[in-house]
Amino acid sequence: METTANKFPQAATIALGNIAVRGAVERSTRYVTDRVSQMREEMPHYAALRQQGRGAKLRALQQLPAMLEQFEARLSANGGHTHWARDAAEANQLILEICRANHLKRGVKSKSMATEEIELVPFLEGHGIEIIETDLGEFIVQISGDRPSHIVMPVMHRPQEEILNIFREKLGMEARAETTAEEMTAFARQYLREKFLSADFGMSGGNFLIAETGSLVIITNEGNGRLSTSLPDVHIAVVGIEKIIPTWRDFATLVQLLAMSGAGQTLTVYVNIINGPKAESDEDGPSQFHLILLDNGRSQIYASEYREALACLRCGACLNVCPVYRNVGGHAYGSVYSGPIGSVVTPGLAGKEAAQYLPFASSLCGACQQACPVDIHIPDMLLRLRRDLQSAQPTHWRLGMKGWAFANRHPLLFHAGGQLAERVTRGQARRAGALKQLPPPFDRWTEQRDFPPFAPQSFRSWWQERSQKN
Ligand code: SF4
Known part of the structure; x- marks a missing residue:
């Protein structure tokens, strides 16, 4: 299958800057999603x-x-x-x-x-x-x-x-x-x-x-x-x-x-x-x-561990609820099949290397699976595709992920990192109500949207305090 899916990062950046398209996609997806929920x-x-x-x-x-x-x-x-x-x-x-x-x-x-x-x-x-x-x-x-x-x-x-x-x-x-x-x-x-x-x-x-x-x-x-x-x-x-x-x-x-x-x-x-x-x-x-x-x-998909993706009815419900799709629209995916299920089907049809960014175009919030009328386990498949594509990722990405995994396995480091981030960004969050400008490489996020302020107290310390009181 012909695809330009590997241009996703550039295409998504352009799409995010197109307010008219974002507005139209947001209105249409919200309208259908509301009708579906009511039904x-x-x-x-x-x-x-x-x-x-x-x-x-x-x-x-x-x-x-x-x-x-x-x-x-x-x-x-x-x-x-x-x-x-x-x-x-x-x-x-x-x-x-x-x-x-x-x-x-x-x-x-x-x-x-x-x-x-x-x-x-x-x-x-x-x-x-x-x-x-x-x-x-x-x-x-x-x-x-x-x-x-x-x-x-x-x-x-x-x-x-x-x-x-x-x-x-x-x-x-x-x-x-x-x-x-x-x-x-x-x-x-x-x-x-x-x-x-x-x-x-x-x-x-x-x-x-x-x-x-x-x-x-x-x-x-x-x-x-x-x-x-x-x-x-x-x-x-x-x-x-x-x-x-x-x-x-x-x-x-x-x-x-x-x-x-x-x-x-x-x-x-x-x-x-x-x-x-x-x-x-x-x-x-x-x-x-x-x-x-x-x-x-x-x-090819049938013979792989992604066979379940073939159960798709092509109803579009997972696209309509996906926060990534709702912001970038369908063209950015560079494939006939866009959105969460497209991020599984396109690598399956065109080859993983031809669509290596798509499995990462998801927050893994699970809304797609919840919306799917046949309960396709899309987030699981996206995670497995990410595993398969690890070696194809740029070095800075792989190092960043390793660092993140290391911090998650060491609670003291994780805690200290959270406190540091809150302290460094406190002034900006107080002034603007959100983080409008993060330092590189995190500025890729704030180029297009705000980052929510860090909580003054982490969940971990709140839980400790609560446990001590009880
Ligand atoms: S919600 Fe399920 S059935 Fe509908 S398009 Fe997405 S994966 Fe296919």
Whole structure:
């Protein structure tokens, strides 16, 4: 997988200086997080459902190879074609061959992270095939030459005024300053409707593959997914191998968790189930259905101690609560998969050395695991990745960590260090209420944010005093 993840330190510094983007990311993530929390509070059986979902995904991973074969057999019996792609190049080539064999020139596509991962759109465009993104967020990303910054809300980093300017410049919309989001959506709908009607093939990703019936399930909140997969004569879907689950019973659990954690809904507006091309008795629908099963590094993760990362439903909840993601946004990660789970998946797909900073882009506060609807142990995996990447860290970092570990193992030193830090910074903390400027190398922190003042009394001495009184 192509990635610029090793530019994370520089990209994060630039992102931290962009107040407009930080504001937009903060507003969007807070809005969704509030909705999700409210929904969970209203569900007394949420904890049980969550563990049921975790069990379903982990069981599915255990039987992954056999289920993929079962899926292929079922889909073939339904009249569909399964194609196996080892990597991005193979997936793109397979799609190009399907297009060439059927003289397909104009495609419409619904949202799919797998196609982002293999960079399908530029590949097809390079071979003279037009492909239009039809998810509203992805459409805005495409016409503005941008990249998605979130796995569920691709354009959440852009304030509404900016999107209005994009509509004016790229689509010729006669917009006023007070043009509403609804008016912009209606304009985009009209524009895209023409594209749907003239497309000769449709593309999609997929949220689940159901092994027992050979079905593809796409859940969305926009009707574009249904139009892309049912209106054109050929439908091609690209889905990662980890999306497979054995039964509809498991789906019933997981679909609730995905809708709730992704957008705070009981169920998404659309749940599209595709079993193959149109049957003889069907009046319409595509006459061909091709499903590309994408590996692209997933087998590597499957064979490693990070297998659990493949249980991800791609709901985005861990991104929304992550204090690092909320400050730097998705682009800084240099990968299609950003945020806490992206910091595990990207090194897994692209190689640890190609994403060596990402496992360190976390405060290890645990909010990601808490938010995850299938309880993926993200902080544990980040720690293990840090262990694996120790030797790749710069010397000053390794020495600093060794010093920190030494101080933590020697209570007197730790205590003295805490007292010294409090004394040295006391004046600044009293004047400004926080530490605005720390000396090097700690100034990297205060360049972008305040450091909270040290407590005048350490927890250790407070505890001692308390124990003596009692
Ligand atoms: S790791 Fe969990 S919370 Fe994060 S995107 Fe995946 S399913 Fe959602």
